Amino acid sequence: MKLKNYSLFVIPILFTWSGCISPPENFPTVPEIEFKNMEFVQTTSADSLILTISFRDSEGDLGLNARDIFPPFNELNYLTDNNGNYITYSNRPEEAPDFNNRDWVIFPLINNVEIPDTLWVAENPDHYNIFVDFFIKRGGTYTEFDWSDPPYFTTFDGRFPRMLEEERSRSIEGQIRYSMLSLGWNSIFRTDTVRLEVQIQDRSLNRSNVVTSPDFTLSQIER
Template identity: 80%
Template sequence: MKLKNHSVIILLILSVWVGCISPPDDFPTVPDIRFNDMEFVQAPGADSLIVTINFRDAEGDLGLNARDLSPPFNELNYLTDEQGNYITYSNRPEDAPSFNNRDWVIFPLINNVEIQDTLWVSENEDYYNIFVKFFIKRGGSYTEFNWSDPPYFTTFNGRFPRMLEEERTRAIEGQIRYSMLSLGWNSIFRTDTIRLELQVQDRALNRSNVVSSPDFTLSQIAR
């Protein structure tokens, strides 16, 4: 899934602070998060929209490393026909989408074998462990700005690394600083009032509560 589409280039950068403590009674099995801060940093290249959240988790099973690609953490699902064959672009059914970087993959590597074709895929949400939604406020109502729609065909969902390398259970708390880089922030949102919603997910696939940022414009949170 490519993250470069039209005038938007996305890069996700994470910094994580973790504190490990003796498990208190009120630390949840399902991750608990709280909104902390938002900032917009402009640079000669891509600009950064940075959100910081606080988290607590009783087991410490937060985070995915680069090698965590086996199910249920695989990035893509390859769609098949009734006979179990992969659906290629040249033999796509009438209801298949036209070519785009979200729904089709060229020469994918499956079980360490490169498939010399273009295959129809669907995104596996469990590949990610942090989820971000954007909303624009107009006339007092919020409308979701869906990055997966044309012309962008992308996502700001991402991964943060494992908090603890060892597998033993340990309560943790800390902060995740999630930086989203793009050339298109100002051209897309301009003076719009925006709100973000965020969730995280642990390796047991427990989704946290949803937290919302305050309403903001890019100029209001510029640093």
Template identity: 75%
Template sequence: MKLKNHTIITLLLLSVWVGCISPPEDFPTVPQIDFNNLEFVQTSGSDSLIVTLDFRDAEGDLGLNATDIFPPFNELTYITDDAGQFITYSERPDDAPDFNNRDWVIFPLINNQEIKDTLWVSENEDYYNILVKFFIKRGGNYTEFNWSDPPYFTTFNGRFPRMLEEEQQRAIEGEIRYSMLSLGWNSVFRNDTLKLEIKVKDRALNESNVVTTPDFTLSQIER
């Protein structure tokens, strides 16, 4: 299957199960996660790479809703020049990247006003609360497969929704099942041996430990 327009990647919402709302009082302030499972599901459309994590957190401040878009959870930072003006594609400096759908935004809405131009942006990592890195194993060595590089200009970092709607702190534990959709898993990785590194963040921007999946090929974890 060929990649088309370098925009084959989309993200699926996470499903979250809160298994216990009154666990022991010694739960960690910094989220703690453990690897649980990894599956590859092929369909007639986009295929899913699904990772399941176990989590524990003392405050229960895990998750971001669609309305959590203001700093520090804003998606993009608009790059400005020394005078504080937005940098447009037509007047880009020599060190600006060529046009791609990650570094440039066309006609963005800023403070409820549409800017009728193409602006240079950078991605805010704090917009995401689950971060995923891919590694390919060749000759016994691992090399990171960076989705943000050409020709993909994308990411498999994502968001999962709030575990608890109320702001009252409460210790929680359970599972996060995170599905990543793509039309191109097989065409990109074929029979490569892979592993993932994953971490999550709470709303205080505390980062969990990093969990690493076992080595796998897509065929080995196909469901």
């Protein structure tokens, strides 16, 4: 679970889950999810946007732990040129982005060796197992609010921990409660109408169906 610090945002992503092990055996190999609830909780520190979904999976291979950092679950891919050399900021091509904390890594540790330079990287989507996209509705049209764009350079995709530690296959069902913390919910969305699209992925890289939340404003789901 990654903690990102920005002038506007502090974004730890928190999970809890509850459920049943070995329910009926006709569960799907590809995870299935359903939208359950959205809540907005304001505090004296970071505010929380809380999503709850239900899930069903026949193998129970849901979740990633801290040790799941090797391919295909590695966090970053280090980009190379045609000769196989890492692309550094000082020798970046014209199409490379300007420096930001998402596209460039300073002095990375690769295979336990520190590289004394700034390298161009791309996030590996399979590092995550829950994917959340935000859409704002204006004039009847939904437009994606892309957190990877300036000035945020971030994501609300995340990782929830393994639900079963043993590797043997067992059917599971339950609910995931996913809390996204930020200092900026009110300043960004204010009275906007928002909806979320959500998907999860198992360790075999099977992606679930996409579920969509109902339209909401922060005030409508505040508790």
